[in-house]
Amino acid sequence: MRAARVSDVAVEVFRQAWTELARGDTGTLAETQLEPVTDLDSLQDLDPDAEARALGRTAVVKLNGGLGTSMGMDRAKSLVPVREGRSFLELTIDQVRHARERSGARLPLVLMNSFRTREDSLAVLAEHPDLPVDGVDADFLQSQEPKLLAGTLAPVQWPADPDLEWCPPGHGDLYPALLASGMLEQLRAAGFRYAMVSNSDNVGAAPSAAIADWFARSGAPLAMEVCRRTAADRKGGHLAVRRSDGQLVLREKAQTAPEDADAFADVDRHRFFNTNTLWLDLDQVASVLKERGGVLGLPLIRNEKTVDPTDPTSPRVVQVETAMGSAIEVFEGATAIEVPRTRFRPVKTTDDLLLLRSDAFELTDDARLEPVVDPLPLVTLGEHYRTLAAFECRFPHGAPSLREASSLTVEGDWTFGAGVRVVGDALLGATPGARPVPDDATVGPDGVA
Secondary structure, three states, X not given: OOOOOOOXXXXXXXXXXXXXXXXXXXXXXXXXXXXXXOOOEEHHHOOOOOOOOOHHXXXXXXXXXXXXHHHOOOOOHHHOEEEOOEEHHHHHHHHHHHHXXXXXXXXXXXXXXXXXXXXXXXXXXXXXXXXOEOXXXXXXXXXXXXOEEOOOOOEOOXXXXXXXXEEOOOHHHHHHHHHHXXXXXXXXXXXXXXXXXXXXXXXXXXXOHHHHHHHHHHOOOEEEEEXXXXXXXXXXXXXXXXXXXXXXXEXXXXXXXXXXXXXXXXXXXXXXXXXXXXXXXXXXXXXXXXXXXXXOOOOOEEEEEXXXXXXXXXXXEEEEEOOHHHHHHOOOOOXXXXXXXXXXOXXXXXXXXXXXXXXXXXXXXXXXXXXXXXXXXXXXXXHHHOOXXXXXXXXXXXXXXXXXXXXXEEOOOEEEOOOOEEEEEEEEOOOOOOEEEOOOOEEEOOEEX
């Protein structure tokens, strides 16, 4: 890592995580150690016309290191077109620009890039000369660490493509990367006290003067935006209170013992999940990082894959990751706020992308995507649509109309024509080969009508 010029802080974070991994630490949180979170402040109770003073001291930080490998991509996921030819990153730019116009805030946009997303993303930012804020760089780099052989935890050797010997450390790298890059001090020196941090593929996480004002008044070092869990969220992590000290913590499925599986999945007991949008008090974050030498000691996540994601026969490796939301247990006095699902619109699969591109959503003047139907239809696309390239060629005219749909399940290899309308619980079954959905067709429970 030092030979690759990885920062000393990142090296120490990795060293400690590797030591925990070698010891076999699991980080399990037993249900007996936890209490459910029952009462939180809610965005719907805040003044939507709150003063923009706190927003004027806030920076927008987007986690932009993802390559969209789950959709077969090898470039920045944030550059995928979402609506009307505009990508995730371009929608974010529009949201920041609108918030500036409405509030008068400087509101810098800063990307946490990886080495593989930096060039393309900065090229997009360069097309918007009104974006830069004096004294604040457009981005900083997340770290990198070696992939480890699953059997020995030694760094893997892969001469066929040495770049694949490395991986990002997960978005928990935000904190050491802010420190090591100098971005933390740069923002503070430029007069910014707060930061709103979110994933670049979450088009719902727009700047909010109301939340910024609430966060500033709270005095908390960190606040997490959370949503109510539903049955569809029962496998995801949840917010809880640690009984021993009353501190908020995140518990992921990997930290749950088998005997606690039912309690973990109980969405009435554990009501809130992390949207991965955080608000940080940069002064307090800087103080804690200084006190701990840049190492927060976040719970590790053991992520097992193959060294070449496209080759299932390549050696099994472990990627040591951390999640930035788990820092809620590190910062004393950290808090959370309940927000509506409209602030949580991530795109992890082509299923999600088709829904956002469809007429089930409308693009607002301030570059937010608002649902126009409730509940939203459930989209399930088969194996022929897994990669972005395969998906795009099967929807050459864009997404079909989904406003009248309850669900759309596509099992076979179907290519959609123009003006297609989906109604009810629509199903397109398996096919012996490629099949067309004709222009202006209606797709329903019995297939193409």
